[in-house]
Amino acid sequence: MRGAKLIVTIVAKRYANALYEYAKEKNNVEQILDELKSLVDLYESSADFQELVKNPLIKRSEKEKVFEELKNRNAISETLYNFLLMLTEKNRLNLIVEIYMHYRILLMEDRGEVDAYVKIADDYDDVLKKEIGDVLSKVTGKKVNLNIEIDKTILGGFVAQxxxxxxxxxxKGQLRKLKETLLQV
Structure with missing residues (x-):
């Protein structure tokens, strides 16, 4: 199963790379990101849209009608519309969430940004958030987008990925290191 997931990820990356390069040519990288995000939000909130995306028994023409309606309502651009038609034709529409995630990463890399997933022990304010962001920016050399989660088990400080x-x-990490050091003595 792990191997199958890896293949899907590689395929999604290829599609995301192709879309990103095409969007750069058309000078609408940000717009495509916003449109992809809206599609992913729709996918996550609508069982009907999920069914449309995932179900191979739904006719291609029916899927294309939905995308044409989205284009006519200006919810998606001609660029994304054509991309969705291609995904539908290749039976790869089910990769839309992964394609969005990889596309977003490509844009962040171009901007010199990176996501950081941070666990802290207690509530935080903007000052603490800025301090953590500054430390991680210095370590990574990039602008850091923080995603903070409270985890009381770490006792204090923070853990970041x-x-x-x-x-x-x-x-908790410092105590674990101290214990390991003491056990080696």
Whole structure:
């Protein structure tokens, strides 16, 4: 199963790369990101839209009608409309969420940005959020978009994941390191 997921991710990345390069040529990278985000939001909130995307038994012409209606309502551009038609033709429409995620990453990389997933022990204010962001920006050399979650088990400090790197500045982590050091003595 893990191998199948890896293949899907590689395919989604290829489609996202192609869409991103095409959007750069058309000078509408941001617009396409917004449109993809709206489609993903619709996918996540509408069982009918999920069914349309996932169900291979729904005729291609029916799917195309939905996308044409979205285009006619100016919910999606001609660029994204054509891309969705291609995904439908290739039976890859089910990759739309992964394509969005990879497309967003490509745009962030071009901007010198990165997502950071941070766990802190207690409520936080804007000052603490800025301090954590500054520390991670300095370490990564990029502008950091923080996604903060409260996790009382870390006791204090924070734990952050930026791409595949983990930064543990938590009290729990420091206690674990101290225990490991003491056990080695």
């Amino acid at each position: 930026v791409k595949s790197n983990m930064y543990d500045a938590s009290i």
